[in-house]
Amino acid sequence: MKRVVLLGGGYVTLHAYGAIVRRLRGELRRGEVEIVVVSADTVHNFHGFTGEVVAGLLPIGLTQTPLTEAMPKARVLHARVTHVDLAARTVQFTGGEIGYDALVVGTGGREPLDAVDGLAGNGLTLRGPGDLADLLQRVRVLDGPVVVVGGGLAGVELAAALAARAAQVVLVQSADRVVPALHAEQPRLAARCTRELARLGVDVRTGVRVDAVDDGSVTLSDGSVIATHVVLATTGQRAVALSGLDPLPRDAQGRLVTTRDLLVAPDVWSAGDAASVAHPRTGVPVTANALWAIKAGDQVGRNVVRALRGRTGKPFRYLGLGQAASFGVGRGVADLYGVPLTGWVAWLMRVGFFLRFMPSRARALQVPGELVRRSRVAEAPSRVVVPR
Structure with a gap:
């Protein structure tokens, strides 16, 4: 054998x-x-819809498939x-x-948390086993803003998702602008990302870096201190x-x-x-x-x-497709073969693509309904009951 x-x-x-x-x-x-x-880890974490989970638009269980279910013909060792x-x-x-x-x-891979003093012991990431569940648990009870470290596309999307669930968010980016790589390739999409952050009230701090993190605060290179107990690293x-x-x-x-x-x-x-x-x-x-x-x-x-079978391998020939991010239902940006897309078109394309690659067909079929239902609940105005 x-x-x-x-x-x-x-x-x-x-x-x-x-x-x-x-x-x-x-x-x-x-x-x-x-x-x-x-x-x-005991599950396959489908990160495509992490933003929707963080924003409260999808339950975490729909994005996690037990490895024994996803790969039934394999022997899985935890x-x-x-x-x-x-x-x-x-x-x-x-x-x-x-x-x-x-x-x-x-x-x-994992975020290089050792690059910032105190980040390894006090910062959260989303790449390790149980990391997403830990973040959701921490943001249920907030004491101060959530600090997102790193302003790439992933950091921007997660900052927007946290802000969408009524959290105060500070996004710290050492470069002079967020999504710098996207600025170089698709400036129109990068500008849309900036506008979406502003719409959601995200406090964007560019040109500064995080110097230190402790149990109750984050110290930036400009000397400012942000009181918080939730720090999320998206630094690559x-x-x-x-x-x-x-x-x-x-x-x-x-x-x-x-x-x-x-x-x-x-x-x-x-x-x-x-x-x-x-x-x-x-x-x-x-x-x-x-x-x-x-x-x-x-x-x-x-x-x-x-x-x-005793044969030589073939070279990897895939040339790429593009990238995308979501800022809420119907709000998205996408770069498809170099063509910039925004709004509903970008959002639907992104959702359809991710549904195609989810390992559980049963879970994938539940995603559209959950997105519609939870987005309606989030957007519904609160009802004021007047006593008679």
């Missing part, structure tokens, strides 16, 4: 699994191939990887060790480092450098936030977001099957 081991429970693992299962149905049924998933032995072709994890014939590293990511993979080539963000067919070592593939994947046309590393992880995960799965 040949064994494929997938590390992590995110997009890369899910889509590599799907590509493998579609091509090896007979081998899996006959017990000639085994798929094992090792993940610190554990943390402690070491990978490339020579022995084994993976050690909390509670045991397992050998592999093919290994997929899809362990993703650093790849999760795995012991045993240290000798492999990495980029400045700690991502494993892949070949054109997404190999990082013999019979070891990687993609998503854990990997530096060159764009097929430009050679520049692709953006670390869900769509690139999904498409690269598909290619990894196809190449794993080719390797198990």
Whole structure:
């Protein structure tokens, strides 16, 4: 029996699994191939609708699918990887060790919290197991504003979502404007993001950085202090480092450098936030977001099957689609193949795209109804009862 081991429970693992299962149905049924998933989380977190969950437009349960449900033909081990032995072709994890014939590293990335004094102990992120649930729990009872650190597209969308649920939000961006990358490519969409933040009352602080965070406040580089107990970091990511993979080539963000067919070592593939994947046309590393992880995960799965059959892998050829963000029902921005879209068109395109890639069809079918119902409740005027 040949064994494929997938590390992590995110997009890369899910889509590599799907590509493998579609091509090896007979081998899996006959017990000639085994798929094992090792993940610190028990669920697949679909981050596409994180903004809607934070804004209160969707219940968190619709965006979380148990790994055993999402990948029923795999053996799922709820554990943390402690070491990978490339020579022995084994993976050690909390509670045991397992050998592999093919290994997929899809362990993703985390915000570099150690870059700011106190942020690691007092800041929240949305990339680790249980992080989104922790944020929702904290914002139920607010003492001061929520401080969002990082003004990229993800930070702007989350700041808007928090403001939509009546939270006071301060967005801190070290650059002189929010969404600077979008400004360079789509200035019209960047301007729309700025207007949406203003509409929602977000206090945007640009040109300053967070110097320190403690249990009750955030200190900025201009000397100002913001009293708060909720700090959300959206400052980008650093790849999760795995012991045993240290000798492999990495980029400045700690991502494993892949070949054109997404190999990082013999019979070891990687993609998503854990990997530096060159764009097929430009050679520049692709953006670390869900769509690139999904498409690269598909290619990894196809190449794993080719390797198990003694064939060489094929290069990753996906060229990209664009990016999008939501600021509430009917309010969105999108860059589709370089074409800027706003309003209902952008919002509907984004929702339709994410529904297509949700791992649970049953949960996906509930999303539109929940969005309509909860948005109506949020927009309904409060009724004043006059006693007779």
